[in-house]
Amino acid sequence: MSQNDNQDNRNGPRMNAKPVLVWLLLMAAIIALFNIPNAATVGAPQKLTASQVLAAAKEDKIQSLTLRGDRSAGEGWVHLSGELKVAGAKPGDNNKFTAEGSLTPADRDLLRARIPTDSFKDVAEQTGWSMFLYSTLPTLLVSGIVLFMMYRFLKNANRGAMQFAKSRARLNANEKEATTFKDVAGCDEAKEEVKEIVDFLKDPKRFTRIGASIPKGVLMVGPPGTGKTLLARAVAGEAGVPFLSISGSDFVEMFVGVGAARVRDTFEQARKMAPCIIFIDEIDAVGRQRGAGVGGGNDEREQTLNSLLVEMDGFDGQAGVIVIGATNRADVLDAALLRPGRFDRQVFVDLPDLRGREAVLAVHAKRFQLAPSVDLQRVARITTGMSGADLANLLNEGALHAGRRNREKVEMSDIEEARDKIAYGRERKKVMDDSDLKNTAYHEAGHAVVQALIDDGALPLHKVTIIPRGRALGMAMLMPTKEILGYTRKRLLDYICMAMAGRVGEKVVSGEISNGASSDIKQATRFARQMVCDWGMSDLGPIAFGENSDTVFLGREISRTQNHSDETARRIDEAISSIVKEQYARAEKLIADNADAHRKIAEALLEFETLDGVHVMEILKTGAIQTPIVAAPEVVAPAATTSPVPTRAEPDSGMQSAPSPA
Numbered sequence: 001m002s003q004n005d006n007q008d009n010r011n012g013p014r015m016n017a018k019p020v021l022v023w024l025l026l027m028a029a030i031i032a033l034f035n036i037p038n039a040a041t042v043g044a045p046q047k048l049t050a051s052q053v054l055a056a057a058k059e060d061k062i063q064s065l066t067l068r069g070d071r072s073a074g075e076g077w078v079h080l081s082g083e084l085k086v087a088g089a090k091p092g093d094n095n096k097f098t099a100e101g102s103l104t105p106a107d108r109d110l111l112r113a114r115i116p117t118d119s120f121k122d123v124a125e126q127t128g129w130s131m132f133l134y135s136t137l138p139t140l141l142v143s144g145i146v147l148f149m150m151y152r153f154l155k156n157a158n159r160g161a162m163q164f165a166k167s168r169a170r171l172n173a174n175e176k177e178a179t180t181f182k183d184v185a186g187c188d189e190a191k192e193e194v195k196e197i198v199d200f201l202k203d204p205k206r207f208t209r210i211g212a213s214i215p216k217g218v219l220m221v222g223p224p225g226t227g228k229t230l231l232a233r234a235v236a237g238e239a240g241v242p243f244l245s246i247s248g249s250d251f252v253e254m255f256v257g258v259g260a261a262r263v264r265d266t267f268e269q270a271r272k273m274a275p276c277i278i279f280i281d282e283i284d285a286v287g288r289q290r291g292a293g294v295g296g297g298n299d300e301r302e303q304t305l306n307s308l309l310v311e312m313d314g315f316d317g318q319a320g321v322i323v324i325g326a327t328n329r330a331d332v333l334d335a336a337l338l339r340p341g342r343f344d345r346q347v348f349v350d351l352p353d354l355r356g357r358e359a360v361l362a363v364h365a366k367r368f369q370l371a372p373s374v375d376l377q378r379v380a381r382i383t384t385g386m387s388g389a390d391l392a393n394l395l396n397e398g399a400l401h402a403g404r405r406n407r408e409k410v411e412m413s414d415i416e417e418a419r420d421k422i423a424y425g426r427e428r429k430k431v432m433d434d435s436d437l438k439n440t441a442y443h444e445a446g447h448a449v450v451q452a453l454i455d456d457g458a459l460p461l462h463k464v465t466i467i468p469r470g471r472a473l474g475m476a477m478l479m480p481t482k483e484i485l486g487y488t489r490k491r492l493l494d495y496i497c498m499a500m501a502g503r504v505g506e507k508v509v510s511g512e513i514s515n516g517a518s519s520d521i522k523q524a525t526r527f528a529r530q531m532v533c534d535w536g537m538s539d540l541g542p543i544a545f546g547e548n549s550d551t552v553f554l555g556r557e558i559s560r561t562q563n564h565s566d567e568t569a570r571r572i573d574e575a576i577s578s579i580v581k582e583q584y585a586r587a588e589k590l591i592a593d594n595a596d597a598h599r600k601i602a603e604a605l606l607e608f609e610t611l612d613g614v615h616v617m618e619i620l621k622t623g624a625i626q627t628p629i630v631a632a633p634e635v636v637a638p639a640a641t642t643s644p645v646p647t648r649a650e651p652d653s654g655m656q657s658a659p660s661p662a
Contacts, residue, residue, distance in 0.1 A: 050101025424472020446505020
């Protein structure tokens with residue numbers, strides 16, 4: 001299907017305005033043509049009888065006369081029209097008349113004798129054809145044109161209705177450069193799983209001669225932005241086969257049966273092009289569990305899913321048609337869709353690890369002008385948890401940052417600034433008084449001191465700042481030195497302790513507490529709850545209490561059940577509270593034991609606004625900063641781009657910089 005056909009399908013049936021205008025002009029011309037005689041007459045003529053005309057002729061008061069016979073009205077019946085002689089008439093006066101009635105041959109002779117020959121016309125009697133021409137033909141012509149236009153409209157509408165049920169799959173067979181596996185990085189295991197599909201599409205007899213059949217469907221599961229669509233496109237590019245791409249939402253319409261028709265049409269196209277690949281993105285839009293949710297399932301979606309299930313059963317593994325689906329919600333898919341014989345294989349496309357991120361960055365870096373200072377390995381290390389799409393966006397943001405500074409190449413500082421902007425938000429020049437600045441500085445200094453003291457080498461302090469970013473007034477940023485695949489109880493307790501240190505730092509300087517630690521408290525409580533309810537890291541033992549405590553999912557269930565007693569719930573609450581309070585007391589002791597370093601770090605933050613992790617360590621070890629602090633250059637931006645930013649009295653966001661163990 002061509003792109004223009006798809007466009008027509010999306011827009012529905014349309015009539016060309018030019019032919020419609022031509023037909024309307026033609027109708028107006030016909031109507032005007034048959035009204036020219038009437039239009040030429042100025043003013044309405046007098047209505048007379050035939051006897052009055054005869055009397056006027058006897059008195060020589062008729063200037064001109066036209067007599068037209070009409071046998072259909074009766075024997076001798078005529079239509080008369082002419083002009084009277086009026087004494088003292090002026091040019092332009094309306095002296096015309098019309099009359100009709102029955103005249104004898106003698107009456108005709110009288111009129112012929114009394115009226116001058118050049119002013120008398122005796123038109124032959126109207127025949128059936130002449131009457132038809134003057135009365136019926138215009139109506140028939142106009143009616144015919146109207147009917148023809150209606151026929152054209154209905155024909156286009158029917159053709160559009162048929163196209164409405166056609167597949168909206170886009171055929172990507174004319175790409176200038178086909179996507180291959182070399183364009184995909186960060187998912188080596190997934191590539192290995194789909195390589196045999198490429199081998200089958202290239203040489204199916206290699207498998208069929210020994211009785212093997214390739215999977216009919218491959219389901220790619222993974223977080224958004226990990227390259228599922230790119231990997232499916234690479235399979236088609238490596239095999240050199242057509243690639244039919246469609247979204248799951250393109251099947252579902254408000255009209256029952258349209259989605260099922262589109263499914264059938266998609267598979268019909270695929271069979272004609274076999275071997276080929278059908279790629280259904282966001283397949284959960286059409287493949288959700290049937291009969292689930294409030295009020296049961298949606299008829300149209302379920303009929304579409306039924307059609308998809310039937311079509312996937314309707315071709316065997318030797319047909320050369322392979323369906324690849326992509327979703328990040330495999331848990332909501334219908335069980336019939338995942339059984340062997342339909343989607344036989346699930347390929348998990350996970351977030352890239354350290355090596356994968358470095359490979360993804362190398363692929364995307366080809367289109368950017370990077371300076372020698374850019375270390376992709378370091379960039380990969382500071383981007384833990386980012387997907388391939390996030391990494392591409394990171395390099396693009398770095399290039400934009402360099403462009404605003406009129407640089408020829410992207411520097412490492414541009415990429416680090418882009419990383420901070422993506423993770424925490426853009427720097428804001430927020431006006432704060434001395435009291436707010438001091439509270440923020442001591443808050444972030446508390447995070448920095450405790451993290452530097454308890455760090456085991458996996459999450460060292462990267463940077464601490466009191467420059468507002470996003471919705472936060474300041475933050476302590478951590479940078480993992482390696483991939484953290486699991487969390488021990490000690491590491492989780494250290495993390496909760498570091499979170500509580502911000503509240504302790506504020507209390508040291510002012511003796512008061514504020515809402516600035518709300519984000520810290522939420523995350524610390526969440527980790528403590530997971531330790532108790534999910535990971536068995538409390539005195540309650542290795543028991544999971546949170547199986548049904550997540551948010552209700554309307555696609556599956558509409559109620560929540562509690563799988564433990566009220567007494568157990570009370571003990572859970574006590575265990576969570578005990579963990580958080582113990583780590584709060586631990587943070588108080590660490591800051592009290594290092595009060596001088598805490599004060600100096602806060603004072604340095606008030607002076608320089610941002611400190612690197614090495615500066616914090618130098619203050620803890622020697623009591624002073626040894627490494628020079630280089631101020632960041634001012635960002636030159638057009639005045640039109642500046643806009644007021646909503647304020648928020650929450651100077652904490654440091655907890656966001658660490659990966660979540662969920």
